[in-house]
Amino acid sequence: MEDARLISGVLLYPTGRAVGQFGFSNAADVMSICALTSAINASARELGRQLDGKPFYELYHAGAERQVFMARATAGGQEFLFVGVFDRESSLGVVEIYFAEFQKALEKLLPEKQATVPGPSGDFEGELNRSLDALFGPIGKR
Amino acid sequence: MKSVSQVVASLSHVPGVVAAMVVGAVDGLIVETSAVLGATDGAGDPRKHTAALAAYLYAKVTRASNAARLGKPAFMRLEAEKGHICVVGARDVVLVTIVTPDANLGRVRLDMMTAAKGDH
Numbered sequence: 001m002e003d004a005r006l007i008s009g010v011l012l013y014p015t016g017r018a019v020g021q022f023g024f025s026n027a028a029d030v031m032s033i034c035a036l037t038s039a040i041n042a043s044a045r046e047l048g049r050q051l052d053g054k055p056f057y058e059l060y061h062a063g064a065e066r067q068v069f070m071a072r073a074t075a076g077g078q079e080f081l082f083v084g085v086f087d088r089e090s091s092l093g094v095v096e097i098y099f100a101e102f103q104k105a106l107e108k109l110l111p112e113k114q115a116t117v118p119g120p121s122g123d124f125e126g127e128l129n130r131s132l133d134a135l136f137g138p139i140g141k142r
Numbered sequence: 143m144k145s146v147s148q149v150v151a152s153l154s155h156v157p158g159v160v161a162a163m164v165v166g167a168v169d170g171l172i173v174e175t176s177a178v179l180g181a182t183d184g185a186g187d188p189r190k191h192t193a194a195l196a197a198y199l200y201a202k203v204t205r206a207s208n209a210a211r212l213g214k215p216a217f218m219r220l221e222a223e224k225g226h227i228c229v230v231g232a233r234d235v236v237l238v239t240i241v242t243p244d245a246n247l248g249r250v251r252l253d254m255m256t257a258a259k260g261d262h
Contacts, residue, residue, distance in 0.1 A: 062169075091201075093170025093194025 004098035005090035007066065010034060011073070011106075012081050014041060019080065037070060037083045060092055069095050075106040146174040146235075149257045153237065154179075156253050158245020160225070163193050163238045167201070170194035173235060188240065192227065196220075196238045200229045217251055232258035 008023025010030060016038035024030050040059065048056030057072040069092065070083045082102070086095055144152070146164045153162035154176035163175040172193045181187070200218055207215045218229040226241040228250055237254050241247070 091168060091170040091194065091198055093166070093190075094198050096171075097191055097194050 004084075004086060004095045006084045006086045006095070006098075009082065009084035010037070012037060012083075014038060014079055014081055023085070033083060037081055040070065041072070041081050062092075067092070067095075069099070071099055073099075073103045073106055075103075075109060080106070144257065144260050149237065149260070150174045150176050153239055153250075153253055153257060156239075156245075156250055158242045158247075159250060160240040160242060161189055161192075163189060165193040165197045165236050165238050167197055167231065167234055167236050170197040178240075192240060193238055196227055196229050197236050200231060200236050204231070217255060219247070219251075228254060230254045230258040 006023070008021070010021040010024070010033055011019040012034045013019065016034045018030050018034050021030050024033075044059055045055035045057075048054055059068075059070040061068045065088060067086050067088070067090075068083065069086065070081065073080045073082050082099065084095065084099075150162050150164055153159055156162075159176075160180070161176055161178045164173040165171065166173055170193060172189060175189050175193070178187065178189060199220070200215070203215050203218050207213065214231065216230070220227040220229075225243050226245070226247065228239045228241055228247075230237045237258055239250060239254060241250055
């Protein structure tokens with residue numbers, strides 16, 4: 001990661017659940033990034049299917065100072081997403097190389113299957129409020 | 143002005159050149175590449191890694207050269223146990239060749255620099 005000059009990165013399940021992270025000090029930032037990455041991945045896959053007949057699995061955005069790389073990784077039959085931020089001192093080519101090595105290392109770990117998350121309970125409003133409270137803190141009583 | 147395909151084809155025919163590539167200077171991705179001379183199916187393809195790392199290295203060498211107030215590097219050659227990696231900058235791309243130890247490096251250098259000037 002240091003060689004690729006990654007500033008921060010998150011490994012997550014496609015559902016948006018974080019597996020591991022580095023470079024972040026705030027849990028809310030990680031949750032936001034996971035939610036956005038999951039949504040971007042879903043959109044990119046569908047866009048790829050419509051435009052190219054197959055899903056897009058990688059995404060790269062070059063900003064003025066920082067660059068973002070997002071890609072799919074698989075290990076032990078489980079699919080993951082990785083999103084990393086790197087500076088202008090590195091390059092997409094170098095990050096791709098180190099990501100390929102990371103992918104190989106991940107495969108060796110043979111992670112267990114993702115724990116089954118219970119489905120929606122039907123209490124949509126309640127779940128929404130609980131999620132908002134978790135993200136932004138509980139709202140005081142009026 | 144030669145196209146990138148012509149530049150790669152021309153460089154790959156220089157004796158001793160194992161592979162020739164045109165690589166994005168900023169992203170390190172291959173724009174055009176020749177086949178790897180003498181490559182076997184069992185050996186991994188060295189081009190993608192070489193391209194990315196050579197472009198990265200050239201960017202660092204450019205910084206070092208500028209820091210030393212020498213201006214832009216004209217030609218970079220990395221000598222290794224089993225051959226050389228040669229890099230020449232040409233605006234937004236770098237020309238990269240993987241060369242055998244017994245190659246005529248003068249010819250490789252001249253052809254690469256001529257090709258790079260042709261891009262201007």
